[in-house]
Amino acid sequence: MSDKTESPSHLAPRRSLIRQLELDTRLLGMIGAFVVVCLVFNFWTDGRFLTPRNIFNLTIQTVSVAIMATGMVFVIVTRHIDLSVGALLATCTAVMGMLQTRWLPGHLGLEIGSPLIPWITIGLGLLVGALIGGMQGWLVGYRAIPAFIVTLGGLLIWRNVGWYLTSGQTIGPLDETYILFGGITGTLGWFWSWVVGIVAALAAAVGLWAARRNKISHEFPVKPVWAEIAVIAITVGAILGFVAILNAYELPDRVVARDFAAYGCAQAEGCTVAYGIPFSVLLLIFVAVVMTVIATRTRLGRYIFATGGNPDAASLSGINTRLLTVKIFAIVGVLSALGGVVASARLGYHTNDIGTLDELRVIAAAVIGGTALSGGIGTIYGAVFGALIMQSLQSGMAMVGVDAPYQNIVVGAVLVFAVWVDIEYRKRTGAR
């Protein structure tokens, strides 16, 4: 009881601290939820959850869904939905699998193992995704068929177009360069991971400082210098900490010992090789940064959010909302193909059931990340965090040994609970 009476005086300075740092309270909430999930599972698994190895696995398992979820944010923000991303992913990986193993080799002077094959494959795969997505967007935007129906039809169509193209067979093994996007098979290694980490940390620091200078030049209020430095320190710390964790996960000694010279060691003993940052995670970070820039700094993004907030206002302001819909669905199509590259590269094969139920994971990730189905509200980082939280729950429960039906029951309950918390949060803080 005494705690309760004291709590307001404790809370007051803390709230103002957050305000002074101008931190996004929603982001803090999501990080908080993620930390709680991690700590609970870490305790439950006797410390096996928060090992470099598991964190590494968690990140590479999240990538495919997270990439697609960034695109789903745009779709949901404009009050649409896309139920076809998992099926679209399957069609794209079927096309890419067939391209690199059957269709391209023997044509255009290309043979299996040719360095051009993976890049042509990925390029055409992304194009297929863009075209299918754009076509669905056209049906929604110009023909005014509800997105729910168009993409529900798409779910059936593209799942089975993939099946038809491959006759239901598993396609593989996939190209060696291509599978570098899968995760464990393609990582930067110790040195380059640190290079990327340090460059990213510097860029973040310079960027934050430049934003402050820009505000001052327009005579806008800025937070105190100590707060700015604190935010920069936290950001830099988070980036470098992430790199340090991924670099702490090392190849098994036996694997290194078998071929130590290839890893640049003079002898097998004491030779350790870190995995470092997987290419797939770099790809996700790149996608998330580009999508965030589109969402917050470009006209396209501004129009997406304006249309979501008030479609009539957007069209009366001279925005072509129909073409906008085509663009959004094309973006999701490209990202589904990209998610497909990561998913099939991780497996090393295209399988007939690849991406099954991914549409629901992707929508759940976006929604857990604070994207409102009523439109106009959502963030890219939220969707990425949503994907990470979902994957943590799923992996954690698998590690603990929760029975399969309970796993999905928990994930379903968490989805509903997360949205309820978000709605309550919005009510309390007044919109946004």
Add this chain to the structure above:
Amino acid sequence: MTTPLVQMKNISIAFGGVHAVDDVSLDLYPGEVVGLLGHNGAGKSTLIKILSGAYRMDSGEIWINGAKVDIHSPRDARNNSIETIYQTLALADNLDAASNLFLGRELTTRLGFVDDSRQEAETRRIMARLNPNFKKLKEPVSALSGGQRQSVAIARAVYFKARILIMDEPTAALGVHETKMVADLITELKKQGLGIFLISHDTREMMALCDRVSVMKNGQVVGTERVEDVTEDDILSMIILGKNPKAAA
């Protein structure tokens, strides 16, 4: 005689057999406020939406400054310096004032990115002039009062130097003080030589603000009169009976 700013000639539009606007001609001169009156469904809003590019007319001509123009979209209207303040305000509630003010006409940096800082600075400047009490620049406009939202909509028209302003029930959602603010602004803009089409249900307000009023009924213009030539009762009978007592007399 000066050239009319706007001439709408023989405008017609039908929706599924209903003649919403039927062979209507109207004009507007610089520095003039023309009021449009009539029952709901008389065709006022439809007529105005043709001028603002939201609807396409079936037949008729629009002349701006003595030159015939084609207005097929809201963008065309804006390119002809026509700005509209809608009854429903046409603001995106989830965006802040600056984003709304520049919606569709964002200021960009040299690299083509939206220049939020400059937009915010410009919004600060124009708001200081229009509504000095306006402080909530960072909040989404859903957090603003009716009057503050209205000033965002008006700021949009003023900032982009509209010469023709269409105001569809600009005071419908406002309190007494805010209504006064809008009235003052109309007078101010009129002095600057803008032409304003004003739609309202409030006959008394219209008599005070307008130079001429046109009354519409069933898609047609019943009559257009200078306010000093008619009484409020004349106008009311035009609205209700659909007959111009002056023309009959």
